[in-house]
Amino acid sequence: MADIRYQETMWAEMKPDIYGGESCDQHVPAWECKAEGDMDVERGLKDIEFSASAFPPGTKIVVSLPCCPDCGLDAGFSQNGACECGFDWKAWAEERYQ
Incomplete structure (x- = not known):
């Protein structure tokens, strides 16, 4: 194939x-x-x-989570809060999306 x-x-x-x-x-x-x-x-x-009917067979949907710039762990599914290492995701979002 x-x-x-x-x-x-x-x-x-x-x-x-x-x-x-x-x-x-x-x-x-x-x-x-x-x-x-x-x-x-x-x-x-x-x-x-x-809708599956809108796409051809073999279509893939990929979700990419941001990774902490300090320790490299992904942000998980938390929208706000801090990383295990203390990185502040809420402050990051406020800077990035202002």
Whole structure:
């Protein structure tokens, strides 16, 4: 069987609204999505859904978590808080997504 080359065609990043909540200091999770050929991105999505019938056989969906720049551990599925080594993911998000 021949090796199959894969082409990335869609991307999404969880870009929280870092000014959420009544006091404008809460992080509200939201996806920003883009597909190859799109002129713009979709922002503020709460959920992403993939219908199997929209894709050809062999399509893969990959999720990549950020890794701590200090110790290398991935951020896990925690949206806020600190890494085991003390790296502050909330502060990182506020700097990155301001």
